[in-house]
Amino acid sequence: MGENCITFADMKKQEGDSKKQQDAIDQIVGDIVEKKKYVKRNSLLSKLITSSHKKKYEFPMGIGITEEVTVNDACTGCGTCSRLCPMVNIHIENGRPFFSKNCISCGSCIQNCPKNAIHHNREKSSARYRNPHIEIGELLIS
Ligand code: SF4
Numbered sequence: 807m808g809e810n811c812i813t814f815a816d817m818k819k820q821e822g823d824s825k826k827q828q829d830a831i832d833q834i835v836g837d838i839v840e841k842k843k844y845v846k847r848n849s850l851l852s853k854l855i856t857s858s859h860k861k862k863y864e865f866p867m868g869i870g871i872t873e874e875v876t877v878n879d880a881c882t883g884c885g886t887c888s889r890l891c892p893m894v895n896i897h898i899e900n901g902r903p904f905f906s907k908n909c910i911s912c913g914s915c916i917q918n919c920p921k922n923a924i925h926h927n928r929e930k931s932s933a934r935y936r937n938p939h940i941e942i943g944e945l946l947i948s
């Protein structure tokens with residue numbers, strides 16, 4: 807499946823994988839329709855990554871990526887990041903976004919900023935990835 811963690815993967819590569827991702831989704835849909843019973847066990851590496859992330863990011867103790875992101879001058883103050891944040895963690899003041907400490911590191915603000923103005927200090931590249939089948943407007947009304 808697609809990987810949208812910008813500190814872990816380069817988003818440029820995710821676009822090239824969209825066919826593979828669609829195939830995986832089709833497979834899952836098929837399994838659901840056929841009511842297959844199947845449990846995929848996590849690998850040891852996956853368990854280690856999850857436990858290290860939990861220490862830092864687990865809600866409500868974590869601060870997420872709040873202290874690791876910067877907003878550059880490309881920001882127009884449009885407020886999209888604020889409206890998309892599921893934790894109401896971003897507010898716009900004087901045309902600039904400010905982050906509070908309820909971040910769950912979902913990455914929505916970073917991936918969806920129309921100006922690519924939000925950057926993580928450990929991001930693999932400045933490329934961003936969005937699901938090509940979903941418009942930002944659809945996320946805003948969901
Ligand atoms: S979505 Fe991007 S351009 Fe809009 S306010 Fe947030 S950081 Fe600025």
Ligand code: SF4
Nearest residue numbers: 891909910912913915
């Ligand atoms: S959108 Fe996600 S990553 Fe961005 S501040 Fe909100 S919770 Fe954190």
